[in-house]
Amino acid sequence: MLQVKAIETYYGSSQALFGVDLQVEEGQVVTMLGRNGMGKTTTVSSIMGMRSPKRGEVTLDGRKVSHLESYKVARLGIGLVPEGRRVFPNLNVRENLLAAASQRQGNASPWTLQRVYELFPRLQERQLNMGNQLSGGEQQMLAIGRALMINPRLLILDEATEGLAPIIRDEIWACLTYLKSQGQSILVIDKNLDALLRIADHHFVLEKGRVVWQGNSAQLQQDPQVQHRYLGI
Template structure:
């Protein structure tokens, strides 16, 4: 598969504290990668660094083969990367439709696969609540809205932080189903979540972080063959 995004020797800092230590990661077009690890191991920082939200970093980031070191988040977004952040970031004073429409734009190649009707087809609950304010939605509905808003930018790569954290089991199942649909459409995803079993079922690759470094990068089946690694770094 063709590389969409590459990180080489990536390091990131918050003040004097170094969080990422020499990350080498390649994401292929249409690939679904699970990013796993205990809390505080650098998963969110890695997503934010790839999105250009951590200004203090070193190493190389290539998007479509072009160096994006120093690029602002809006420029990276226009080049086809979208972030679903932890905490969701829904605009409470805007309706569901307004939250979605504000992000709408064609993809980098002019395509518009993800439209308002398509998002409502993907998330019928949002269609039912299209006139509700963001603050009136449940946590699960807000997560659907945040994913829908990211898709409205017609991205080639979707970065999702804590995909199902705090969601009821039935809602979480809907999010996992949605990720399958997104993958079928050819959108690459890098997904952070604590549900190891569900991630293993959907991911092409598992990337395990420990203290800001990658300690495993490979197929879910290969990781399952290393129970000592799972116990040491995930407690499963």
């Protein structure tokens, strides 16, 4: 499905990514791991068209997307839950969700307002509240719901549970587990390794803009050296 091939991305004259390769297959949950500042968010930006790689390419189902505008990437079926949530502060919950709504051909069970409300009942309770009136956890639920409303083939979450209370984190992980059971392809960045080991099929570890390790959950769990050296665990 998603192929990231040897991308090199810059900020001005400063190189941030040095030949990053990763892939997400249909129905997989894949993680990007690493300490802060190692290139994870830049990789997401390169996938989403917010920053074009100078070399390499990003393809979705064989179609090159690495130089498309971000809204065109979203229309092709990649939904982003960005770091910091970025909900629309002056729209209410319902309007935030409807702003992203899109139906995709061949989707037998499309995401609708009602389905999002069933996934996150709190959003239905708060549907007339403005985005800036929500708690951090409610904003994250809204950001996930908004991304689902485009009916994405691939869902990307950048710092899925950062700064959230433990009870809200548990709810987010339960949501991602459910989405995986429904066959949703997911690429996720987070620091909660225990939760990621339970849900993910494959992991990519980044260090200074390079993929330095990849493997499945069993391999990562059995390699404390990788956890300590690259993840600080």
